[in-house]
Amino acid sequence: MTTTESAGSGTRNPAVRTEDVTATATPPGSRLPQAVQSVLFGSYRDRWMPRLRRRHGDVFRLRIFPERDVVQLANVEHIRAVFAGPAEVFHAGEGNVVLKPAMGRHSVLLTDEDVHLRARKLLMPAFNGAALRGYRDLITELARTEVDGWRRGALRSHRRMQAVTLEIILRVVFGVAEGPRLDRLRALLRRIVDIGPVDILGWHQPKLQRFGVWKRDAEVRKAADELIYAEIADRRRAGDLADRRDVLSRLLTVGEGADGLTDAELRDQLITLLLAGHETTATALAWALHELARDPRALADAVRAADDGDEKHLEAVVKEAMRLHPVISEVARVVTRDVEIGGYRIPAGHTVMPSITMVQHDPEHHDDPHAFRPERFTGSGPTTGTWFPFGGGVRRCLGAGFSLLESAVVLGEVLRRFDIAPDRPRPEHAKARNITMVPARGSRLVVTPR
Secondary structure, three states: OOOOEOOOOOOOEEEEEEEOOOOOOOOOOOOHHHHHHHHHHHHHHHHHHHHHOOOOEEEEEEEEEOOOOEEEEHHHHHHHOOOOHOOOOEEEHOOOOHHHHOOOOOOOOOEEEEHHHHHHHHHHHOHHHHHHHHHHHHHHHHHHHHHHHHOOOOEEEHHHHHHHHHHHHHHHOOOOOOOHHHHHHHHHHHHHOOOOHHHHHHOHHHHHHOOHHHHHHHHHHHHHHHHHHHHHHHHHHHOOHOOOOOHHHHHHOOOOOOHOOOHHHHHHHHHHHHHHHHHHHHHHHHHHHHHHOOHHHHHHHHHHHHHOOHHHHHHHHHHHHHHHHHOOEEEEEOOOOOEEEEEEEEEOEEEEEHHHHHHHHOOOOOOOOOOHHHHHHHHOOOOOOOOOOOOOOHHHOHHHHHHHHHHHHHHHHHHHHHHEEEEEOOOOEEEEEOOOOEOOOOOOOEEEEO
């Protein structure tokens, strides 16, 4: 018999088996029609999932578009075991299939096993410690340029955070962010991420792409691809690749020879970094500003940290915002053979989804979980496995360190320059935007120069 070892526990977890599965019962779950479940999951999962958990327990099943049997997981031990489980059994790439039309089949998010490891190995040098230190001045410069353009009055902070994080990732990926080609790409990327759950339906239905919004979405993705391929072609002809530190040049340099990346592979990695590398960080920053504006004590502490250059505290603010408002609600793994979790048989081909939201909102793991308390992340921080907005195991987000550095620097620049207040006392609820959960009104603030 083979069981999966829980990450960091040093003990075997008999609740998760990847071989010699003996359970026969499948998880309980909603009996609503698939179309209804898909809508509820796409637009209201932050409220619907906790209700299903209260009714069915920590392991329950859904049926959602596109033709997926999904098992939600809310038990930390089960989730640790899945993250530590064999990569050939728990396929994260297949679990992210919803992203394939946008990011491509070669994306580091869409591949598994040896193919994924190769892509990850090529990308890692762009996000290691030395690279992060090299990005600090760039992030600071672009954050200051953004904040210099603010004026007294109301603004949607989510939109402004999207603007600055897009500029940052464009520079990191391409080394430059100027010129007509990148101006056009910048506009197209904004349109690609500005979609809702209904738009995503068209990604997996070619017939829909002949009509309305789905046709426009397909045209936007095609136009963005043409620009990226043109940039790749120009860069291949450059004679100074070894002297450049941007991601595209790094990939062309380290991937020379037989192991070199094709244009299609490069395109998929670049679009993945461009899309995933700015939208999630922008949303985390918007939620952090939303909470700070409504909590005078937390705001005073954050302003003091900004003035003192205490980036550890500013990072704690962003981490707590990501705990309270997970940008991504869950991560996904497709099981390649029958497994057993929590006494239930999960058939091969099903998708298991460790739920970030349910764990991070669980009072068993976080005292008073719906309160905003950045101090949770000072000192030793929460127990391992109870905060995982960047996923876990060998599939933990490559850009996690970059995102936290970027967030602390940008937040510090904002707070050193402006006093912030909400445009109304009532907090904003979360709404689905592409695969993220964002402030429904854009995290509207009133800003006043200090």
